[in-house]
Amino acid sequence: MTILIDNRSGTPIYDQIFTQIKNQIIGGSLAEGEALPSIRSLAKDLGISVITTKRAYDELESAGFIYTQPGKGSFVSQKNTQLILEENLREIEQHMAEIRRLAIQCGLSSQELREMYQILEDET
Numbered sequence: 001m002t003i004l005i006d007n008r009s010g011t012p013i014y015d016q017i018f019t020q021i022k023n024q025i026i027g028g029s030l031a032e033g034e035a036l037p038s039i040r041s042l043a044k045d046l047g048i049s050v051i052t053t054k055r056a057y058d059e060l061e062s063a064g065f066i067y068t069q070p071g072k073g074s075f076v077s078q079k080n081t082q083l084i085l086e087e088n089l090r091e092i093e094q095h096m097a098e099i100r101r102l103a104i105q106c107g108l109s110s111q112e113l114r115e116m117y118q119i120l121e122d123e124t
Helices: 013-027 039-046 050-062 081-106 110-123
Strands: 066-069 073-076
Touching: 013 050, 013 081, 039 050, 050 066, 050 073, 081 110
Parallel strands: none
Antiparallel strands: 066 073
16 A cells, blocks of 8 residues: 655645545555554554544545454455445546636637537547
8 A cells, every 4th residue: 555645735644645545445456355554554654643644544434445443453345336436426526627617717618518528538
């Protein structure tokens, strides 16, 4: 498992950890049932507070991506296809909002955006 922390980012460190682990689970590089590093071990490796790492793990657990067994550690949860679908839909919506914002800045119409999308569809 690879986690890279960007201290210059405006994103809180716990959120960077949460997002990177979540993306590795969704992407399949972290498999169902796979053990995550202990909170202390990950904090030490990243040179951050144990509290920050615990918050990231707590967020992952409450979102259903991992589960914790007392005395044994934290593990990747069984893939919930509905959860993954919802996560992907949320990401698509964010991209679409950004596309809309850029289109307005460029003065593109909805029809021009549809045509651009159709060209992309035809290329695949």
